[in-house]
Amino acid sequence: MVHESVFRTQDLPAADRFEAWIQRMGRTHAPMQLSSEHAADYDGSQRAILLGDVTVWPATFDPLVFRRTPRLIRASDPEAYHLSLLLKGEGAASWGSSRQAVYTMNDFHVSTSSRPFEIHTGADPVTIVGVEMPRAQVPLPGRHADQVMGRRISATEGIGALLAQFLLRIAADTSRYRPADGPRLATVVTDLVAAAFAHALDADPSLPPESRHRTLALRVKAFVRRHLADPGLTPATIAAAHHISRSHLYRLFRAEGLTVASYIRDQRLEHARRDLLDPARSTEPIHAVAARWGFPRAAEFTRAFRTAYGLPPSELRARERPRPGPPGDAPPSDRGRLANDTAPRSGASW
Missing domain, CATH: 1.10.10.60 (Homeodomain-like)
Incomplete structure (x- = not known):
């Protein structure tokens, strides 16, 4: 099967759980400032499924605020795209003062480690399937791909539905895949993400044949x-x-x-x-x-x-x-x- 790792804050003492979750999220995407009203006894779990340069990570976690600041970007930027398929809960994101978006179940949220953002989840725990991939692997001009942040990508119709189905299939059972399948699966994920971006921006002609x-x-x-x-x-x-x-x-x-x-x-x-x-x-x-x-x-x-x-x-x-x-x-x-x-x-x- 492809390589995956499992992390649960409940396996740690209560006093160490939130800091460990911060470190885990920092390694999964990029260093961020995280805060939560549940920090004293934080509950979060994540599976990280490694597909070459692409990581798919199903997770459930308590309410949280994510902040990626200009200072953190200058200090460390893996130049990655992040997508979250929201399966349970809700959230809101902002990029500066002029761009904001609200996400509900069966929406994709998109961000990049190269741009500042702030994300607030709702009052209840959220369940997502996250995706991390290098920006360089998304075959779209940067000016187009960056513009997808803040746009709603539905997981119930069109290309977004195809992407969601594929991610859910991978997350449901990795035992059917061998390690050598990882890069092949990553190629499919990357292509579907690029297609979803292009569809959201009505930029299909920019996709490679x-x-x-x-x-x-x-x-x-x-x-x-x-x-x-x-x-x-x-x-x-x-x-x-x-x-x-x-x-x-x-x-x-x-x-x-x-x-x-x-x-x-x-x-x-x-x-x-x-x-x-x-x-x-x-x-x-x-x-x-x-x-x-x-x-x-x-x-x-x-x-x-x-x-x-x-x-x-x-x-x-x-x-x-x-x-x-x-x-x-x-x-x-x-x-x-x-x-x-x-x-x-x-x-x-x-």
């Missing part, structure tokens, strides 16, 4: 995953939904060593496999699972499943059922091995 192509590919994949249950999901309908030609669609997938048909098939099979392994669905007929994920004909599903995973769906489910053992013994399970051994043989998500 490769970033636009990657972003479009991610949008297409997200569309496919949302419509897997539709038996009518075809290259033609996908291309039409994104106002591109089928040949353009094929080129997007070919650049990743995939075909449109194989990606759809592999995603459907993977979702069906997960349902077959779900104990809560153990009594559901296999043909119903298949139909839910776009396989209306049971025989076609069985053939595709056997080709992808090396065994029919009925055998996979049977191998996963707990077997009775001696009294007091836990039922044996090879779920962990199956989870690895039965990965699709072609295609990939993201």
Whole structure:
């Protein structure tokens, strides 16, 4: 899995917690002045997921005021962008006396270590997914990217929704990724951030072509995953939904060593496999699972499943059922091995 570290103030004596949180935030983004009414017994937790030069950090913490001052900038500037996806709570930010913004749940807040700012969270604890990345890696002219501070980027629509979904997927489970995947995931995050900035500023022409192509590919994949249950999901309908030609669609997938048909098939099979392994669905007929994920004909599903995973769906489910053992013994399970051994043989998500 990719490298991550966990920090919890509750693991420290109460008198040391707030200072330790200040130091942690300073290392995560840049040195800041922090203050809080809860400083005497501060509660904060953070996971730092390292993806090469990009860090994704889910966190929950007590109300706080962040200040990045001109003096701190002169003393130390890592020249980084910060984004916070606000999942719970609220906040307000200001850059000087003329630029202010209020953030609520499902908004992105953007700041940079190279500009002074002041951020106040609300009266309740906040939960965020933060992102840190070098300014140099965002392929937008500085004058455009800096202007995004103070603009609202929604996490529920457009490019912001794609970025939010990707960050939440990474934060939910890092075990599926190997260390070598970190830089690749960082590239996707950087491209989505650049696209979100450009969209917010209506500056899409400033994005490099490769970033636009990657972003479009991610949008297409997200569309496919949302419509897997539709038996009518075809290259033609996908291309039409994104106002591109089928040949353009094929080129997007070919650049990743995939075909449109194989990606759809592999995603459907993977979702069906997960349902077959779900104990809560153990009594559901296999043909119903298949139909839910776009396989209306049971025989076609069985053939595709056997080709992808090396065994029919009925055998996979049977191998996963707990077997009775001696009294007091836990039922044996090879779920962990199956989870690895039965990965699709072609295609990939993201």
